[in-house]
């Protein structure tokens with residue numbers, strides 16, 4: 150999370166989008182996820198290496214690095230799972246941290262989730278091409294995601310790439326509390342699907358806007374006209390953890406984190422079925 154101010158605006162909203170479908174995902178336990186989180190490095194270049202290693206561990210079919218074009222800055226790491234069609238669903242989380250704290254909540258939790266979600270979805274063929282991207286330098290002003298949307302990947306230029314993205318799911322600062330969606334900076338229909346799913350799965354989901362607190366990489370995609378939904382776990386009781394010495398495993402809430410993971414795994418599978426029909 151790129152911090153901006155300190156005020157929180159709380160808003161509760163429910164958008165319902167009725168659709169009954171069978172969703173298949175392969176869930177993993179909280180224990181290995183927590184272990185990866187504890188072992189997540191503190192230096193940004195090592196964090197980039199760890200993001201890549203997590204993708205390698207799950208045997209991601211294609212891993213691409215997208216440099217920011219500046220010296221001594223770690224590149225974005227992108228993992229691609231080709232689907233039945235070319236249309237893409239992107240899932241993103243930044244790997245970098247500020248100097249204070251250990252950056253466990255902001256945003257090692259997001260990066261560990263990326264690989265867990267990728268593995269969960271890989272159990273059955275998906276319609277969309279899923280792209281999981283660990284962004285560099287979010288904390289310096291969304292630099293990694295901004296470079297990526299501009300440059301594109303694999304010879305596909307930014308504009309063309311953006312046109313092929315049916316939805317982008319951004320994960321920043323989860324695991325400090327119950328799952329929250331930043332409704333004000335999210336596509337309302339996507340948020341509605343998430344709320345409906347949460348209800349069906351009996352998992353908590355709240356709407357907590359973070360415009361007053363900061364921005365995250367979803368904004369880089371939104372600027373290019375991509376439909377974005379942003380998930381976090383922040384509220385008035387815990388946002389002060391960010392960018393402080395308190396951002397350690399002490400702030401981590403395993404039960405809530407695993408619920409976030411479950412909800413997002415089902416949500417991504419649902420988006421895959423729902424979009425571009």
Ligand SMILES: [Zn+2]
Pocket residue numbers: 150151152255288391392
């Ligand atoms: Zn941050």
